[in-house]
Amino acid sequence: MVVLSLFTVVTFPNGGCAGASGDNGTCMTARECTARGGSANGYCANGFGLCCIFMTSCGSSTSENGTYFVNSGYPSVYDGTGSCELTVIKSHPDVCQIRLDFNRFSIAGPEQMHNVCNQDQFIVSGGNPVPAICGNNQGSHMYIDAGIGMTNPVKLTFVTSGPTFERLWKVKVTQIPCSTIYKADEGCLQYYTGVSGQLRSFNYDPVSGLQLSNQDYGICVRMERNFCGIQYTACPDTVNNRSRSFTLSGNSNTPVNAMIGSGAGPNNCANDWLLVPCGTNVGRIQPAQALCTDRICGGTFSAELSMQPSTVLSTVKPFRLWFHTDNVEAPVDVGNRGFCLNYVQQPCTNNLV
Structure with a gap:
């Protein structure tokens, strides 16, 4: 006699x-989701599983991939002072990096003389050196070096102080294994993929943003297959009479020309600058013995001393920019917004090798 099971x-x-809700989670059983501290948020696996969302706030730790770190009382705003910390523990020894996606990020901005984050700050510790940031950074991201093995927890801290402010944050924490193709190159705080995209400095906004002081980090773009160069163009500015999408030094309340090079002259970039390796203006033929333009600053995006913005081409590989600001703005540097650049990778041709 054959006995048929009633259960599968x-x-x-x-x-x-x-x-x-639109949040990303992990597909698992209801029992497993509850045991691991998650919340069921819809079905998956053809209805056999639940999409488990991990969301946590101040004073907690997590080893769950895809955890959301939110302010106290989220989705309501937080108008308090103190320190809100999340400790991120690797889910596996093979994890090399932590990616932070700022789905929501609105805290008090910098003071307006030297643009220092002295009221609210977001601080990352335990990984590679990361500059403190503040202000509005929704849509931005960071890659954090998680070190080797399981003994390197990364701490994410929002410090809030000073006058009343409606703060709101929701940071997605993704753990990236060493062997994946989407791991960022070493030394890249920000890492972009795709033939085209947009790069912004932290707290950039053409109307009210202020370039943050004490920044020093790499911005990388993955070189896609069969592409050998990359062009950068300042983003269109549709809200100001004069574009402020690239304003790094000088008084941006008046027109400021592009400044280049690392010297100490009036048209050089000694303090605040964006490094575009061997950048040249598109359409300009450089002399055979021409020196590479590296640093660009001022209030106009161009690889030459000019009041006219230009598209800048770089063929140095890998594709990498470096952004640096010091801790002094006034009285020379006033109202600078930082930068917003659109990039487009260029296919390999006889002129791009």
Whole structure:
């Protein structure tokens, strides 16, 4: 006699899923989700699993990939002072990096004389050196070096102080294994992929943003297959009479020309600058013995001393920019917004090798 089982065991992998709220989570059983401290948010695996969302706030730790770090009382704003910290523990020894996506990020901006974050700050510790940031950074991201093994927790801290302010943050924390193709290159605080995209300095806004002081970090773009160069153009500014999408030094309340090079002269970039390796203006033929332009600053984006913005081409590989600001703005540097650049990778031709 054959006995037929009335039950069927269904198994499915703990893969990524999209919750009903739009947040990303991990597909698992209801029991597993509850045991690991998550919240069910819709179905996955053809209805056999639940999309488990991990969301946590101040004073906690997590080893769950895809955790959301939110302010106290989220989704309501937070108008308090203190320190809100999350400790990120690796889920596996093979994790090399932590990616932080700022889905929501609105805290008090810098003071307006030297643009220093002395009221609110977001601080990362335990990984590679990361500059403190503040202000509005929704849509930005960071890559943090997680070190080797399991003994290097990364701490994320929002410090809030000073006058009343409606703060709101939601930071997605993604753990990246060493062997993945989407791991950022070493030394890149920001890492972009795709043939085209947009790069912004932290707290950039053409109307009210202020370039942050004490910044020093690399911005990298993955070189896609069959592309050998990259062009950068200042983003269109549709809100100001005069474009402020690239204002790094000088008084941006008046027209400021592009400044280049690392010297100490009036048209050089000694304090605040964006390094574009061997950048040249598109359409200009450089002499065979011409020196590379590296640093660009001022209030106009161009690889030459000019009041006219230009598209700047670099063929140095890998594609990498470096952004640096000191801790002094006034009285020379006033109202600078930072930068917003659109990039487009250029296909390999006889002129781009």
